Amino acid sequence: MTDRDDARDEQLDRDERDRAAELLGVWAVDAVDPEERALVERVLARDPQLRAEADELHRVTDRLAVSAAVEPPASLRESVLGAISAEPEQPEQPSRRWAWALAAAAAVCLAIGGWWGITALNQDAITDQDQYTAVEQVLQDPAAQHLTAELPEQGTLEIALGPDGTGVLTGRSVPSPGEERAYQLWTIDGDDAPASHGLVEIHDGRVLMPLDGVPAGAVVALTVEPAGGSEQPTTDPILAVETQSS
Numbered sequence: 001m002t003d004r005d006d007a008r009d010e011q012l013d014r015d016e017r018d019r020a021a022e023l024l025g026v027w028a029v030d031a032v033d034p035e036e037r038a039l040v041e042r043v044l045a046r047d048p049q050l051r052a053e054a055d056e057l058h059r060v061t062d063r064l065a066v067s068a069a070v071e072p073p074a075s076l077r078e079s080v081l082g083a084i085s086a087e088p089e090q091p092e093q094p095s096r097r098w099a100w101a102l103a104a105a106a107a108v109c110l111a112i113g114g115w116w117g118i119t120a121l122n123q124d125a126i127t128d129q130d131q132y133t134a135v136e137q138v139l140q141d142p143a144a145q146h147l148t149a150e151l152p153e154q155g156t157l158e159i160a161l162g163p164d165g166t167g168v169l170t171g172r173s174v175p176s177p178g179e180e181r182a183y184q185l186w187t188i189d190g191d192d193a194p195a196s197h198g199l200v201e202i203h204d205g206r207v208l209m210p211l212d213g214v215p216a217g218a219v220v221a222l223t224v225e226p227a228g229g230s231e232q233p234t235t236d237p238i239l240a241v242e243t244q245s246s
Contacts, residue, residue: 017043021050028057126206131170134208135160138167147220149241151175157207157222161243165214169200171207177224184225185209186233188240189218199229217245 020043026032027040044051138144138160144167147159155174161167169185177183183200197214200207200222214220221237223230 017047017050020044020047024050024054024057028054126203126208131158131172131206131208134168135170138162145244147241147243149239151222152238155205157239157241159211159220159241159243161211161214163216165212165216167211167214169207169209169211171200171202171205173205174202174207175205176202180227181224182227182229184223184229184233186221186223186237187214187218188221189215194221194233196229196231199225214243216243218243 016039020040023032023036023040027037032040040054044054135146135158139146141162143163145159145161147161149157149159151157151174153175155171157169157171157174159167159169174183183202185197185200186194187197188194195213197211198209200209220241220243221233222239223233223235223237225234
C-alpha cells in the first residue's frame with residue numbers, strides 16, 4: 001500500500017468519525033436509519049473516546065425518556081440535526097460537541113409532544129420517574145430555577161421554573177387538604193392581586209402540575225380553599241416561595 005493509499009484511508013476514517021459524531025444525538029434517541037446506525041456503531045467500536053461520550057449521552061437520554069412509548073414525530077431527525085448544525089464551526093472539542101448533542105437530544109424530548117404532561121397528568125398514578133423526568137426537562141435550561149420547600153406538617157414541594165415563566169410543580173408525601181377542601185396555587189407579583197394557577201391535584205401523596213406565566217421574582221404560594229377553588233385566597237398561605245428575579 002502506498003503512502004497515498006494510507007493518507008486516503010486516514011481521511012476516510014476521519015470523515016467517518018466526524019459523521020458519527022454529528023449523528024450521535026439522533027443515534028442516542030434512535031432516530032437514525034439502519035445505514036447510519038451501522039456507521040455510528042462501527043466508529044464507536046474502535047474509538048474509545050467517542051464511545052465514552054455516547055455511553056454518557058445514552059444514560060442521560062434514558063433518564064429523559066419516560067417509559068411510555070411515544071411515536072417520534074416526522075420532524076424529530078431534522079430537529080436534532082438542525083440543533084447541532086446551528087452551532088458555529090469550532091475546532092475539535094469533544095466536550096463541546098457532546099454538550100450540543102445532549103442539548104439536541106433534550107430538544108427532541110420536548111418535541112415529542114409535551115410527553116410528561118400527556119403521560120403523567122392524564123393518569124391516576126404518578127411515579128418517581130414521572131416527577132424526575134418533568135423536573136429534568138425544565139432544568140435542561142441553564143437559566144432555570146430549582147426551588148424546594150417543606151409543608152408545615154409533612155410533605156415536600158419542588159418547583160422547576162424556566163426563565164420564560166413555565167415549569168413544573170412536584171410534590172411528595174403531600175397530605176390531603178381535608179374534606180371538601182383543595183389546595184390552590186397562586187403567584188403574587190409585587191402589589192398586584194394574587195393570580196390563581198389552579199387547583200393542585202394529589203395522587204397518593206404525589207403532585208405533578210405544569211406551571212405557566214409565573215413572573216420573575218414573584219412569590220409562589222399555596223393555600224387551602226373550598227373544593228371548587230376561590231377567585232382570591234380565603235386563607236393564609238401554608239407555603240410561600242419567592243422566585244428569583246430575572
